Amino acid sequence: MSAVTDVHAHVLLPTLHAEIERRVPELVAEAAALELVRNGAASQAVSGPMVGARIPRLTDVAVRLAQMDAQGVDRQWVSASPNHFYPWAPEGLAVWAAMEANRLVAEHVAAAPDRMVGLGLVPLQHPSRMVECLDDAVLGRGLAGVEISSFAGDVELSDPRLEDFWARAAALRCVVFLHPFGCSLDERLDRFYLANTVGQPVENAVAISHLIFAGVLDRHPDLRIVAAHGGGYLPTVIGRSDHAWRVRPDAHGCRDLPSSYLRRMWFDTVVHDPLALQRLVESVGASQVVLGSDYPFDMGSEDPVGEVRAAGLPDEVVDRILGGNAAALLAATEPARGGARG
Template identity: 60%
Template structure:
């Protein structure tokens, strides 16, 4: 089986739940400032054209067949995070997201799902993770941060512990970049912003010692981990020479071989460089289906980058089977 670990579903019930709620207008205004009017128009048109592929199981399965994908791990659109929401609304959002994703995936045994948790309320994040596990979801998707809360925040320790206990995958997928208006043209908010946010989020997990304290965590990074795997020498050098960068026990590069990374790096040479940095056992296939920054041919791209053999088989299927505890 060829397994795509990075694919999304759009859940209209979540959008309906947050519409006109206090804080939603401010959230939309921030999104507009970060992306700029040209990108907002283009993204609206793109979503409209691909709505059936984001919501209908038959369209999803047809896309999978065309791409040679046998199994997808489906996560909610990152636009559903809504980390601005108060406790009551946050609970409603995670329940709708988890239940909606589970229902979507229940329509085919080729689909498995991830839920959402409200990072802005760490105690509710634990509750939401339990809810996702009870629905049979394989883990949860989180952004690179919540307002005022990095992934290194000690308040998230109970969430990491519960994820370990469940054996749940935590899929780190950014939404929005705090560089704000500096990236509001040319779609830099996504083209540059997403890999920046990946690198910052993973660095918080590594340098803070979260992965020392929670060694069984299953962290999966979208977009090949962003810029971090390509510049590990600087991270290791900083750890060696700066005392404040030594809250982690080992050089930062060693922790990347304890996380997993999707293959969405576009170029064969980039995929091979990622494997050199983290190991073939830590890379899984990802497409970002069906968004335009994703790829429609993830299997073909891996075959173009890697010769037939154990490494290719690991990236296409074996690593994801083990990571998500899928039936073989």
């Protein structure tokens, strides 16, 4: 059996954020005000202490490794907490922040290279600068790929300006981890923590639909996209997309049935329900599901391995989800990362 691998685990980069606050305090304040509007005061009052209590898990390698041992996880793919995306940052600052995040993530995982794999960042709101940041992450820092949001400003994942990025990511065969930050529904989700419980699955579904219907996966079949949160709502309602593709010419931008593209992507297990996990496997295939925890946030799983084992899946499928599929994904990135500096 392959090493048990959690592909959805986060790290906090306090020195990066402190420098951003020092350079552009007014933009940081504006972003915080927008987050308050989007999430609502009640949710923000809970989230602040929750994150504060988890800072050791997010920053201390020894604490992380102890938690992994307790969960039965051999290896984590570590990505920056999405608050480090800075989608509002101007070009120069955004590029610096992405490359600094790449450096800091690489530094974090280098403390235990047999237990951790890193994912870097690219500035999605500045498409013309994404390739150099991707190269910095994969070729420069030896990271397995990068993490991106579902959108940034006016940039959707179907945007033609992203073609060079998709082509480069496909050529490198690196991981592109799709993890939303924020939701375009804004104030409609400002209570009951709907910004997360509804907003995150919506954003996943919208972003993946942009990739499918715009033909991104047709043009770049070697892309290795991993979607957080089980891909959100899309895998379980993909029949509606297939129907639209059949009857609507404006929904016929992709070559094949939309449902077929789900088997060309990978999806983590952060769905919080054994029946939902069973349905995810049925929709996308046993080879396309990978273990995730959303470590260490409260909307993640404290027992990701146990949740997979409790879903009533065949033993062979469980083994693939817990490690085999992630191992195959990671192996594809090795040639590009082989000569990178640590």
